[in-house]
Amino acid sequence: MNRKSASGYHGIPRWVYAVAAVGGLLVVLPLVAMVAKVNWPQFLPLITSDSSVAALGLSLRTSAASTVLCIVLGVPLALVLARGEFPGQRLLRAFVLLPLVLPPVVGGIALLYTFGRQGLLGKSLELAGIQIAFSTTAVVLAQTFVAMPFLVVSLEGALRSAGSKYEAVAATLGARPTTVLRRVTLPLVLPGLASGAVLSFARSLGEFGATLTFAGSLEGITRTLPLEIYLQRETDADAAVALSLVLVAVAVAVVGLSYGRRRSSTPVEVRP
Amino acid sequence: MTFELQASLRARSFEMSLSLEDGETVAILGPNGAGKSTLLGVIAGLLRPDSGSARIGDKELFNLDDGTNFWSPPHLRGTALLAQEALLFPHLNALDNVAFGPRSAGASTATARETAQHWLAEVDAANLAKRKPSQLSGGQAQRVAVARALAAEPELLLLDEPMAALDIHAAPLLRRVLKRVLEGRKAIVVTHDVLDAYMLADRVMVVEKGRMVEEGPTRDVLERPRSHFAAGLAGLNLVTGTITGDGITTPDGRVFAGQHDSGWSPSPGQAGVAAFPPSSVSVFLGDVHGSPRNSFPVTITDLEPYGDQIRVRAGDSAQALSADITPAASADLGLVPGMEVRFVVKSALVSVYPA
Numbered sequence: 001m002n003r004k005s006a007s008g009y010h011g012i013p014r015w016v017y018a019v020a021a022v023g024g025l026l027v028v029l030p031l032v033a034m035v036a037k038v039n040w041p042q043f044l045p046l047i048t049s050d051s052s053v054a055a056l057g058l059s060l061r062t063s064a065a066s067t068v069l070c071i072v073l074g075v076p077l078a079l080v081l082a083r084g085e086f087p088g089q090r091l092l093r094a095f096v097l098l099p100l101v102l103p104p105v106v107g108g109i110a111l112l113y114t115f116g117r118q119g120l121l122g123k124s125l126e127l128a129g130i131q132i133a134f135s136t137t138a139v140v141l142a143q144t145f146v147a148m149p150f151l152v153v154s155l156e157g158a159l160r161s162a163g164s165k166y167e168a169v170a171a172t173l174g175a176r177p178t179t180v181l182r183r184v185t186l187p188l189v190l191p192g193l194a195s196g197a198v199l200s201f202a203r204s205l206g207e208f209g210a211t212l213t214f215a216g217s218l219e220g221i222t223r224t225l226p227l228e229i230y231l232q233r234e235t236d237a238d239a240a241v242a243l244s245l246v247l248v249a250v251a252v253a254v255v256g257l258s259y260g261r262r263r264s265s266t267p268v269e270v271r272p
Numbered sequence: 273m274t275f276e277l278q279a280s281l282r283a284r285s286f287e288m289s290l291s292l293e294d295g296e297t298v299a300i301l302g303p304n305g306a307g308k309s310t311l312l313g314v315i316a317g318l319l320r321p322d323s324g325s326a327r328i329g330d331k332e333l334f335n336l337d338d339g340t341n342f343w344s345p346p347h348l349r350g351t352a353l354l355a356q357e358a359l360l361f362p363h364l365n366a367l368d369n370v371a372f373g374p375r376s377a378g379a380s381t382a383t384a385r386e387t388a389q390h391w392l393a394e395v396d397a398a399n400l401a402k403r404k405p406s407q408l409s410g411g412q413a414q415r416v417a418v419a420r421a422l423a424a425e426p427e428l429l430l431l432d433e434p435m436a437a438l439d440i441h442a443a444p445l446l447r448r449v450l451k452r453v454l455e456g457r458k459a460i461v462v463t464h465d466v467l468d469a470y471m472l473a474d475r476v477m478v479v480e481k482g483r484m485v486e487e488g489p490t491r492d493v494l495e496r497p498r499s500h501f502a503a504g505l506a507g508l509n510l511v512t513g514t515i516t517g518d519g520i521t522t523p524d525g526r527v528f529a530g531q532h533d534s535g536w537s538p539s540p541g542q543a544g545v546a547a548f549p550p551s552s553v554s555v556f557l558g559d560v561h562g563s564p565r566n567s568f569p570v571t572i573t574d575l576e577p578y579g580d581q582i583r584v585r586a587g588d589s590a591q592a593l594s595a596d597i598t599p600a601a602s603a604d605l606g607l608v609p610g611m612e613v614r615f616v617v618k619s620a621l622v623s624v625y626p627a
Contacts, residue, residue: 165359171346172316172353173424175376180347183372187363 031248038245039238046242054220055228056246062136062224063204066143070200073144074151075193079185081152082159100149107145108213115141115214138215139222143204150203151196158192159185198258202251275428275458277333279314279324286310286321286482292428295456299463299473299490303501307482308462312430315460316353317346328427328458347376352426356437358413360405366392366416367401373424391419395449411442415449422453429459435468447471466494466505478502496533498545498627508547509593512627515544519624522591529565530622543627552621553595555584556614557605566617568593572609575602582607586615 039046046052080086081093099107115132116122125132132138166188170180186193208226215222217231225247233240278289286307292298300308313319315326317333320343326333333349335342352373360369370388371381379387392398395415405413414434421429434450435443451471454461461472469476469490476493478486478501486499497503503510511528513520515538519529528546532538570586570593577583581596584607595615607613 165355165357166361168316168318168346169353169355169359170361170372170376172318172349172351172426172430173373173376173420174347174350174352175372176347177345179376183375184361187361190363 034241034244034248037241039242042238043242046236046239047246049239051219051223051228052239052243052246055223055225055243058136058139058220058223059205059225059247060250062139062143063201065140066147066204067197067201069140069144070148070151070204071193071197074148074196074200075155075186077148078152078155078159079181082156083164096152097149099146100153104142104146104207104209104211105213108142108210111138111142111145111210111214133214134216134218134222136215136221139211139224142210142214143207146207146210147200147203150199151193154196154199155189155192158189158196162188194258198254202254205247205251205254273329273427273458275326275328277315277324277326279321279326281310281314281319281321281482283322284310284482286314288479288482288484290460290477290484292458292460295458296475297454297457297459297461297473299461299469299476300479301463301466301469301476301501301505302479306479308479309432310482311479312353312432312460312462315349315428316351316430317344317349318353331427350425350427351430352421352424353430353432354417354421354434355432356434358405358408358410358417360408360413360416360420362405364405365401366397366403366405366408369405369416370420370423372420377424387423388419391423392416394422394453395419396445409442410438411446414438414442414446418446418449418453427458429454429457431459431461433462433464435463435465469494469505476502496623496625497547503547508549509553511546511591511593513544513546514540515542515624515626516540519619519622520544520546524591526568527565528617528622528624529619530624531620533623533625538624538626544624545627546622546624548617548622550583550594550596551581552618553593554616554618555595555597555601555605555607556616558614566619566622568615568617570613570615572607572611572613574609575607584613586613 077096081089081096112119112133114120114122115125115138117126117131117133119133122133132141166184167180170184171177175183206226207224208230211222211224212227217223217227223231225243229240229243229247232243273294275292277291280287284307288307288311290298290311300311302308310319314321314324315333321336323336325335325337328350331350332342333344333351360366361372364372367385367388370391371384374384374387375381389398389401392401395418397412397415397419400408400412400416408416414437418434431450435446438446447468454472461468463469473490475488476490477484478493478499480499480501486493486497486502493502494506497506497508497510500510511520511522513522513528516527517540519527521527530546530548538544572584572586573592574585575582576585578596582599582602584595584597584602585592586595587593593615605613
């Protein structure tokens, strides 16, 4: 990552800067407007109310759990999509990426008809005494559903650009496929895996539609921070704004931390 | 523990067989796309042929003949592959790169590192142990890669143009290291370089278009080439034709007089080749008086500097000839591509032998 020197030619027309500034403002201005609306004297009491603390704690716990689930399920998916060869591979990729473009509420309905009481698997699970819908498990499932594509896309890209030459060499040196995966493949794509995990965590943190549809809004059980904010907006606008700011702060911290760490570490260098 | 292979892969029109005695190093020579890397890929288990079989001693690598469908995965073959690029794992330092093979074979970290130290020392790279691959030069990285391949204790070492990506200063050191470590080891070296063949190999195989065209002890092949590729490597002109009493006649009717190898009594009509160095060819303008033998009208195709001489190439690719003359002579004659001249070959310097 070599910084361009100030005198170097970069070939960007001036008007592009103007349009880019508009684009940047579109993101930043609403945040500024929100911060301007914060009721600062009441800020701490607002975000430390019982319901707020419960919602924030639930959000962090479920997002952490769904990120782990994304890694456990998403890494094999990305490997199979990037390296495997089997019929229907393109179709599988299309379906795995579907939640990226699907409205989350549609995802919630789909999950409900899978794990709900009358759902495809829900009926059998109900007989076994397991009820998923409207539980904290449902929150985690909904978040995993919408967040996993971020990890898969990010990791699949990293796997493709790393190529499989190192794996071939490792195999001729006597390493079993599992050893190659653990000692060569995963370390090589670690930056891609980390940024994918961060994106998944951030997406889980912000998940609203699928959670509300599939898990409902039960305080302390399924009411995550976004749901709490939506609810508070009706009755106490100041509380909604304060909690929104907390969510923004957590998201900025997570993303900033991971990108800051990646910049300081030495990038993987592949010699031509 | 001899190595034997026979394989064909129709999609690449690849059809080859090969065997190695214990401790023998074979160089595979051939133009780009001849199937050299395909051969190594098939041996290492990275490429699956349509049919064929291979074994090292009693151990079968694959057997796809006679209804059997046995295919051993790369990690069970004991055939370490060293490519043009060192491909050191970027997240491990040199020592742990070399320790990778022993670790994969089940050695403890400490034992594997001890083994790695030994092999790093073998390739004069003991002082590089703590460096990350990004801190190594191309030559250093390739030496570490050699140590890594040897540390895996391969029964057969595969080297795919190991010197090709190195600059001219780094190559000689690696070549010396390879000469030392390949001594008494079964190895196959794919190379473009005649020097690699001379220094590293007991035997050479020349491959063209997926087939073996020539094989023999390195010296013999380079001194008595029978393929155009080997002749090109040895820096000789090569003409194929049928043997006559005092030379050979080419299919297009040209007669090359020359010296038959001693101890060989030619039978006229037999297929043969004539080989002679470009320095034995003179270039003349117009007709030559006197003996018309070994004198051929040609059209110049190319002129290029070659050492302190000018290399004059003439004729189409199949029966192309080269002459080396001094720059002064070239200027005197006013040679340019497309010009019609006469090549005259000194018959005393033409070797004629069976094809």
